[in-house]
Amino acid sequence: MTSSLQYSPVQAPSHILGLLERLHALSLDEEPLVNNALKDAVQLRNHDVDAGNRQLDNAMRDKFVALDKDKCHFVYQLILATGAKNVVEAGTSFGVSTIYLALAVGRNSSGGKVIATEKEPEKARQAKEHWKEAGETVLKHIELREGDLLQTLHNDLPEIDLLLLDIWTPLALPTLKVVQPRLRPGAVIVADNTISSAVGYKEFFDYVKDPEGPFRTLTLPYSGGLELVTYMP
Ligand SMILES: C[S@@+](CC[C@H](N)C(=O)[O-])C[C@H]1O[C@@H](n2cnc3c(N)ncnc32)[C@H](O)[C@@H]1O
Structure with missing residues (x-):
């Protein structure tokens, strides 16, 4: 029986479900780096909005971020x-x-x-x-x-x-x-x-x-x- 923890409403072939699991895991691994980049950019934005936005753009260029x-x-x-x-x-x-x-x-x-x-x-x-x-x-x-x-x-x-x-x-x-x-x-x-x-x-x-x-x-x-x-x- 499928436990409620494993249950997903998403209907898709198993290779797609596997791919999604792999990608979410990559995103979770990057989360601490992403949170630090966001914190720094928000602080800078308080003084200089454009500079904060530019810093965020640069810091996030290579970060793996996905919606939870x-x-x-x-x-x-x-x-x-x-x-x-x-x-x-x-x-x-x-x-x-x-x-x-x-x-x-x-x-x-x-x-x-x-x-x-x-x-x-x-x-x-x-x-x-x-x-x-x-x-x-x-x-x-x-x-x-x-x-x-x-x-x-x-x-x-x-x-x-x-x-x-x-x-x-x-x-x-x-x-x-x-x-x-x-x-x-x-x-x-x-x-x-x-x-x-x-x-x-x-x-x-x-x-x-x-x-x-x-x-x-x-x-x-x-x-x-x-x-x-x-x-x-
Ligand atoms: C939070 S991520 C999206 C995550 C994605 N929805 C997912 O769950 O896989 C936001 C993305 O927006 C892109 N982005 C930022 N400014 C943009 C712009 N002006 N035009 C198009 N994309 C932009 C960033 O490069 C970044 O990859």
């Missing part, structure tokens, strides 16, 4: 529950959460699509390797847009059902504003670490909590906080 496994499971379930077909992932890094998104949209529709975004060429290259290892089940549902997402998401977006914001906090609001004209009424936005990085998310919260605005938001009690925002224009 339980949060990936949540987003996978959310896509199944909402029937989402078109998803934007901001950012992609080594392509771990992208695999969950692709599996879920693929269950909803043979034409389901994840628009993945990554500005670091080496991360994009490794993400593509991981998706190749996962195989056609995943590959056929991913369109990777390489470069600065504030540029690459400007054109040719289908109607978007779900936006995953797993990106440095200064980009959260600008990214939402780029995608907003293409959000379908009832679309959902998921944003990571909204408790632990609440200061960085201030402008984002001011925007989505505007009582006159089209958004409603709820913070879910995942580690660091996970925001579930609905778009109800």
Whole structure:
């Protein structure tokens, strides 16, 4: 019998489940380095926002960061529950959460699509390797847009059902504003670490909590906080 600890809602061939386990383990190994880099950058940002952002960018260039496994499971379930077909992932890094998104949209529709975004060429290259290892089940549902997402998401977006914001906090609001004209009424936005990085998310919260605005938001009690925002224009 499968114990509840081993249980996963994700339905996929065993080689993909194995790949995901391997990638999450790599990400956990890097966590102490990532946390130190974040702490240093946040301290610098208090004095000089641009310098702090540049330092974060440099420090994170080669770090293996992935959305926590339980949060990936949540987003996978959310896509199944909402029937989402078109998803934007901001950012992609080594392509771990992208695999969950692709599996879920693929269950909803043979034409389901994840628009993945990554500005670091080496991360994009490794993400593509991981998706190749996962195989056609995943590959056929991913369109990777390489470069600065504030540029690459400007054109040719289908109607978007779900936006995953797993990106440095200064980009959260600008990214939402780029995608907003293409959000379908009832679309959902998921944003990571909204408790632990609440200061960085201030402008984002001011925007989505505007009582006159089209958004409603709820913070879910995942580690660091996970925001579930609905778009109800
Ligand atoms: C937290 S990681 C994403 C992790 C990924 N969602 C996963 O779970 O596997 C954030 C990524 O966003 C990328 N990024 C940062 N600024 C960007 C920008 N302006 N355009 C595109 N990607 C960007 C970073 O290089 C980094 O790889």
